[in-house]
Amino acid sequence: xAIERTLSIIKPDATKRNLTGKINAKFEEAGLRIVAxxxxxxxxxxxxxxxxVHKERPFYGELCEFMASExxxxxxxxxxxxxAKNREVMGATNPADAADGTIRKEFALSVGENSVHGSDAPExxxxxxxxxxxxxxxxx
Ligand code: RTP
Ligand code: MG
Numbered sequence: 001x002a003i004e005r006t007l008s009i010i011k012p013d014a015t016k017r018n019l020t021g022k023i024n025a026k027f028e029e030a031g032l033r034i035v036a037x038x039x040x041x042x043x044x045x046x047x048x049x050x051x052x053v054h055k056e057r058p059f060y061g062e063l064c065e066f067m068a069s070e071x072x073x074x075x076x077x078x079x080x081x082x083x084a085k086n087r088e089v090m091g092a093t094n095p096a097d098a099a100d101g102t103i104r105k106e107f108a109l110s111v112g113e114n115s116v117h118g119s120d121a122p123e124x125x126x127x128x129x130x131x132x133x134x135x136x137x138x139x140x
Contacts, residue, residue, distance in 0.1 A: 001080045002080070002081070003080055004083050006077050006086050006119045007074070007118070007128035008027070009072050009074050010073040011117060012067065013114075015072060017107075019115070030089045031079050031085070032086060034075050035076050036075060036133050036137050038137075041071045043068060044065070049131075051063055083122060083125055088102075090116050095109070
């Protein structure tokens with residue numbers, strides 16, 4: 001399995017409850033390396049652009065408001081099969097369906113306030129990493 005990079009976001013519900021360290025520990029325990037990380041507050045416009053793929057979905061407005069409501073931690077995770085591995089560590093979108101030991105099972109509050117985002121494919125990972133990070137911020 002190839003070494004990949006994926007974009008992760010620790011969402012407002014988690015930063016607000018001071019869970020950044022506990023969530024990062026889950027990534028590191030799974031063998032994912034945090035190779036870039038910063039804490040930022042998204043504007044509604046930035047949140048809207050990031051989640052543009054969901055523009056037609058009924059939850060889009062609510063999702064953008066939530067993502068812009070408090071700071072988020074954006075990060076690049078690296079490792080073997082990092083995209084799928086991160087999705088596994090995150091757990092299902094709805095915490096009610098998430099497996100034991102996953103981040104969403106342990107920390108998420110609801111299907112909307114679900115603590116983390118992770119890229120879902122190599123193309124979206126590359127696109128989402130460059131949305132937040134410049135080449136200079138990414139060291140090997
Ligand atoms: P993400 O993109 O944040 O990693 O989550 P995901 O792939 O597991 O889920 P996705 O279908 O891409 O949905 C993106 C985010 O929108 C919110 N959502 N709310 N109220 C709802 O029914 C609903 N459905 C999705 C969640 O915050 C979800 O992570
Ligand atoms: Mg998604």
